[in-house]
Amino acid sequence: MNDTELVLSAAGRPVGRYVTRPELPARLSPRPYLHPVTTLASTPVTELSPADHAHHLGVGVAVPDVEGHNFWGGRTYVRDQGPTELDNHGAQRHASFQESGPGGFVEELRWTAAGTELMSERRTVLAVELTDSAWALDFTFALTNVTARALSLGSPATNGRSDAGYGGFFWRAPKEPDAPRVFTADTEGEDAVHARPAEWLALAGADWTLVLAGATGGTRRDPWFVRTAQYPGVGSSLAHRSRLTVAAGDTLVRRIVTVVADGTLDRAGAAALVRKAVST
Template sequence: MMSHDTPVLRVAGRPVGRYVTRPELPARLSPRPHLHPVTTLAGTAVTELGPADHAHHLGVGVAVPDVEGHNFWGGRTFVRGRGPTELDNHGAQRHTAFQLLDPDGFVEELRWVAAGGELLRERRTVAATGLDDRAWALDLTFSLTNVTAGPLSLGSPATNGRPGAAYGGFFWRARKEPRAPEVFTADRAGEAEVHGGRADWLALAGGGFPRPGEAGSGGAWTLVFAGATEETRRDPWFVRAADYPGVGSSLASAERLRVPPGETVVRRVVTVVADGRLDRAEAAALVRRAVSR
C-alpha cells in the first residue's frame, strides 16, 4: 500500500526509496520533503537522515542556504564578517499536492515559504528506473519559479564570503562509515581534485565497513551523479568525503543566481545507485544509459 505522505519508490517491485512529504522537524532544520532511506537493489542504505555531524542533512532533496536572506538549508547561516551564525531566518518547503504518483515516481508541487510569505513555487519530478541486475537510477528534476512581485537571488556561503562552500540545490547526504568514500570523475580522483569543479559525472564509492555499534558490514556501493541538462552541467559540484560523505550541485558558486519575477530555474540530476565498487568505465557506461532514458 502506498501512502500519499510517505510514498515508496520501487524498481521492478523492489522498494528502493521512501519519500517523506511532511517531516515533523524543528524550524531551524528548514523542514522539507526528502528521500530516506534510499537503498541499492541489494538493500544497502546509501543515505543518512539528521546525522549528529549535521542534523539538517535530510537524505536526498533540494535545499538552498540563502534565498534572498532566508535559510532553506537548515542550521546556521554564514554571515559575511561574522561566520556561521544562528539566525531566526529559516524557511520551509511545503508539499502542496502530487500531480502524478506511481510506484516508480511522482510529480510534486511545493511552496517555499518564509516569514514574509511564499517566495518560490517548485515542481519536482522524481523517477526510479532499473538499469541492470545491480544498478538503478534516480532521476530528479526541480523547477523553481519566483512567485514574488520583485527579483529574488539565490546565494550560498561562498557568495557570502566563505570559500569552498558553494552548496545549494540538489544534495545527497550519503551514509557515514569508518572510512571515507572514494571520489572520482572521468579524469580526476580525490575530494580536493573534484570539489568545486565541473564534470559530466562524479562518483562516490564506499561501503563494506561496519559502523561502530553495528553488526555486519553492509555491502559496497557506488553512487554516480550526472548533470542531465546543459544548465546543470555548468554548475560546479560540491563534494565532501573526509568530514562526511555528501554530493550536491552549486546553484550559486562565484556569484548569486538572480531570478526575476515569474522566471524559473530548472535543474536535472540523474544518480546511478549501484551495488559494488564501479570503475571509471562501468560508471560512465551506466550514466550514459541512465541519462539517455
C-alpha cells in the same frame, strides 16, 4: 499510496521512501526528503539527521540563502561573523501530487519564509531500472519566482566563506569507517573534484557506488560540491562564486540523474551506467 509518504520501487523492489510532511524543528528548514534510499540489494545509501549535521536530510533540494532566508537548515554564514544561529529559516511545503506511483511522482511544492511564498516548485522524480545490480534516481526540480521582484540565491561562498558554494540538489551518504572514494572521468579525490563542473561524478563506499550526472538540457553544468573527509555528501552549486538571480515569474530548472549501484564501480563501469541512465 498517500500524500504523506510514498515508496519508490525499481526492478520490483523498494528502493526509496519519500516523506512529504516531516515533523521537524524550524532550524532544520523543514522540507520533503528521500530516506532511506537503498541499492537493489537493500544497502542503505542515505543518512538522515546525522550527528555531525542534523540538517542533512537524505536526498532533496536545499538552498542556504534565498533573499537572506535559510532553506538549508542549521546556522547561517554571515559575512565577517561566521556561522550564526538566526531566526531566518524557510520551509518547503508539499502542496499536491500531480502524479504518483511506485515508479515515481510529480509534486507541487511551496517555498515560504516569514509568512510569504517566495517560490513554487514542480519536482519530478523517477526510479529507473538499469541492470540487475543498479538503478537510477532521475530528479528534476523547477523553481519559479512567484513574487513581483527578482530573487537572489546565494551560498556561504557568496557570503564570504571560501569553497562552500553549496545549494541545490544534495545527497547525504552514510558515514562509514573509511571515507568514500570520489572520482570523475579524468580526476580523483575531494580536492581535485570539489567546486568543479564534470559530466559525472562517482562516490564509492564499501559496497555501493553513486554516480551523479548534471543532465539539465543544453550544456548547463553546475560545479559539484563534494565532501568526503569530513562527511560523505555530494550536491550541486547553484551559487558557486556569485549570486544567482531569478527574475519575477522566471523558472530555474535543474536535472540530476544518480546511478545507485551495488558494489564498487571503476571508471568504465561508472561511465557506462550513467550514460544509460541519462539517455533512458
